[in-house]
Amino acid sequence: MSDVDPSLRPLDDLIQASCDGLLDDASLRELERRLSADAEARRSFAEAHLVHSEIRFVVRSRHASEALRTQLRDVATDGPTIASPARRWSLRRFAPTETVGKLAAAVVLFALGWGFLAMGRPRPATAPATSEPSNVAWLVNAQDCQWAADESEMPGRDMRAGKLLKLRVGLAEIEFDQGARVLLQGPAIVELLTGNSARLVSGKMTAQVPPRAKGFMVLSPTGKVVDLGTEFGLTVDDRGNTTVKVFKGEVQASPLATPDKRSPALTLLKDQVALIAPRSVEIEDPTVQGEDASRFVRAIDPPRVIVPRSLELDFSAPRPGTLSDAAGMGIGLTHRLPGTGSSLPGLDPNLRLDPAARALRLTTTRSDINKQTNLARGEYLGFRLADLGFTGAEDFEISATIPEIPGLEQVGQFGLYAGRKSDSNIRGGLISQNERDQYRLFLVNNDGGIDADIHEIGVMNTGEDLKLTLRRRRGRYSLIVENQTRQSSSTLSIAHRPFLDGAADLYVGVFGANTQSDVSKTLTIRNVSVTVLSSRLASLPTSLDGFRLASSQDFP
Template sequence: MNTSDDSRPFDLVHELVTKQLEGSATEADQQQLAAAVTGDTDVRREYIEYMQETAHIASRLVHPQPTKSMANSQVLEAFDSADLAGTTHQSGRSFSPAIAVSAVVLLAASLAIWQVFVGQQTPATPTLIANQSHVATLIHSAGVVWDSQHRAVDELSRVSIGQKLCIHEGTLKLVFDSGVEALLLAPCLMEVQDRDRVYCTYGRIAAKAGPHGSGFVIDTPVARVTDLGTEFGVAISDSGETEVAVFEGEVDVELGSADQRRQQTVSTKREHLVQGQATRVGRDGRSRRIQSIDNQRLPGVRDLAPLHSKSPVIAAVRDNLSERRPESRMFYRIVHAGLREDCKAFVDRDHQWNGVSEDGIPTDLIGADYVMPFNDDKFADDLEVRVTVAQPATVYLFFNDNIAVPPWLADKFQDTGIDLGLDEAAHRFNHSRRLAVGPAASIDRTFSIWKCVVDEPQDLVLGSFERPDDVQLGYNMYGIAAVAQ
């Protein structure tokens, strides 16, 4: 591989792919590799060259089996039957049989999704285009129990138009040829109707569109959701009631069943949702606001795993805005065990929480449940936010330092004397902001950390605050977190 001009793409690909092959890659590593490959042409080129080189080495250790596909179990069978010894790469790196197995499996996965990254078929994947009804690849499954009435699908297998995926337990990850990633959470019944359309009878689906994936449609018994370049989640109950939440970008939601939409029997025909908005569509084809969404119930496609598996501390969040603004569709996102460096702070901004020094976020807060409110609520007068605390806990509130402390905060909470930083992304008030990675790398705002000890389950009521004297300096909504006692 030629890295004489710039070694950075090679170094990134080599480090992350090697971790995957050796089984030491964390979920954060996998997220970084996926983001790098989908977002950078140089990294994509280095990735495929590296995987081709790795597969070439692996192929010298495996006898060809032309009559078999390269599914995981068949690759393992080939290695089980071969008398293999470790070999050495030309650069001197050790290349073990275990890594060779992983290399072939990972290459099969990479070739299956490579057409998604570059927007075209490659000569190395002729089997992927032999059947024109194939429109997606199942790239990962975890803890899956398939319904006995529907055909199970192996990892790395292609999925066809008309095929139904029905699972009682576990999760499935699909990559559509259009560039859409989809995460299915059980129980779920979904039918693939086209390369950019599915029908979900019940279950939960999170979808993330790539640069060419706009227009992906999820039909449900009571709504049609059309992606407009975004990441969103859809949850369909057994009765067909449908919840839609936009994590990034925007979607169109057509209300009512297919028959209702054709007959135009619903008074409000369509809703346009943007980042931080959600709606629930009932059997009658009418919609209403969803006040809060738990990331355990409806995660994003690439959400990091919770930092622990303890019981949730924050059960729900709601406010008093629906009575005054019935058209509002903004939601609070509850992130269980998710507070960490570079975690997203608000549903309607891409700002991130970070430690103000190299020591990072205070250790007592790492892994806390936290709430992503909408930053625009900083403009709301007489705001009342009710946080349902499900167990005895210490509740923390992050309050912008350039804002006068309101009475409700001083009465219920105690200032810890510790600060937290906010790294601001570009937004409509400041287009020059840029995110950085890690603690203290780019702190645009400083927040004081206040705490309140809650001895029993209860609703904790928070309020609004006065705008600073100089609004040109900028300010933000407060953050909320909780740790079990």
């Protein structure tokens, strides 16, 4: 273990320690972080482990060859028998000398050949390069795992026969020495038996068995399953009842053997399900299996990564093809909230682009989303989210800076909105109070044209500089108001109503309205930005043989 802060260690140092099996937990996390962030680092990691594996196997094959040559030379010279602490053996019985020579050549070629074949199939990247030959399996992939508190029941360098693994939550993929791969679904307990067998004590697992591992066996409290070249799932419930389901190929399922009777085996084919009892195996109807019993995870999907798609508008120049101000300059905003602004002219007298000040001046009109009053002249300007790839499922946010906020008459309001149309939206911002030149923050649902669930907090004064952000995360809406004058911020949330859930035709934007007064005021709007948080499956490098790289999936 190194006393150096892992974040200060060179990448090559961390990779070499990984090859040597000398990484502590902190260094392992640091290596995963760097691999996740840098494709070149991932290539270096894979190349280093491949070279290390090749060297290891070549050295082992050479050692085996030299040892055999020494033994054969001793035999040929009638020397003493080679002895090891665990076992004594002799090749004298292979005389005459010609036979010994042929055997030596055959065994040496076999040792060398096996070494070079092994070079073509290195151990999984997560397997410690210096692990003992007695290790029978390796953890090769994991997702959202929580293991038992006892370290002896977690995956580690000791993955020998008899090792008990207790997975509380998550998915963990284990590769056995002969090539079978088992995917555990937490909670589950499994015991490693050999390089080609295990015991499922409780929980759920699936197994993928390549041809070289045919005969892979899983024991359970009531019986056993022997693979015949296949993919299958196995569950053991709290009472020890065992159910097996075949996805591909076939397996043999048999109950526990009794002292006076050999346990009968039943061959199961693709899509067949069987219940293994202590004294029998009975085929079940897969259509009557409980939902939980039939829900097997057969592969760990790569983690999803967030891909922000953003649009930023600073009003520094006209934008042709967008909504026009009174002078005919494109202001950059592209759409009105459906149901608003229908009677406003193409050259909108309430809008003035000011490129020199990098600002849009918006003069409020007498209109009100609540009760749908005079919305044909309402100023609700923004963007269509579908133009940023929005399909209805993604999260998103819109923000705008409004400096030196003016004093609207009572109930006058300005801020941000998100919605399908004028009578189906969520809006938030500032609403004026009885006291002159004072506002409260608000966030409100409007489903059917009537405001509901309004949340109001705090007091703001005219003349202050604000940045507003309307945000949707996991389907829930909130409003963040940053007072840049006071260097403070407030966040409002609102009761969730499903009327916008899954809607693909959403619009977002800014608005200003003197709802119950004919006195209009002008808002200055700067720096409008919209972000849609699309997601996709991460592409994990195949050279890492399934090693899961940690990746942040939460956009701040």
